[in-house]
Amino acid sequence: MTFDPTLIASSFAAVEPHGVKITKYFYEHLFDNNPGVRPLFARHMEEQEDRLWNALGGLVANVEDTESVTRILRSLGTRHVGYGALPEHFPAVGASLLATLRHFAGEAWTPQIEESWTALYGVITATMSEAMTEAAVGTGRAANSD
Ligand code: HEM
DSSP: OOHHHHHHHHHHHHGGTHHHHHHHHHHHEEEEHGGGGGGGSSSOOHHHHHHHHHHHHHHHHEEEEEEHHHHHHHHHHHHTTTTOOOOHHHHHHHHHHHHHHHHHGGGOOOHEEEEEEEEHHHHHHHHHHHHHHHHHHHHOOOOOOO
């Protein structure tokens, strides 16, 4: 499955005017459905909300530049080892991200957009998880449960 960069960019632009409501909805959805990850996000939730959204915006802006996207995601993945994030957390975060985009896009949401975001999130998961696992091996920390 591959993603359509035009659909990713246009759907992201369509939800963007909702501003801070988007990340609030995302974290509420994530924590309601996965209370176990809540303690990982102890610090500065408001700051964190902006950062996650800005990081996504950076990815969407570069989505056609595979090299930049890979570099951004590997670096994010490496930093996430220090936050206690694990590769197995990605499906939960992806489900909340998709639910959030779907909610704010409203009637503009289509099965094609859903498919593109699912494919892009697959790339995000694979690239970040790989960097996390490598970084965890380097520090002797376990980044997956295998
Ligand atoms: C779409 C994938 C993700 C993106 C774009 C993303 C983005 C970010 C960004 C930009 C930060 C701020 C710090 C930094 O830049 O290093 C951050 C922090 C963090 N992320 Fe993620 N993240 C993603 C997935 C995940 C997953 C799967 C988890 C697992 C639970 C997670 C847990 C955390 C935690 C715990 C922090 C630190 C929060 C704090 O300081 O309180 N993230 N993330």
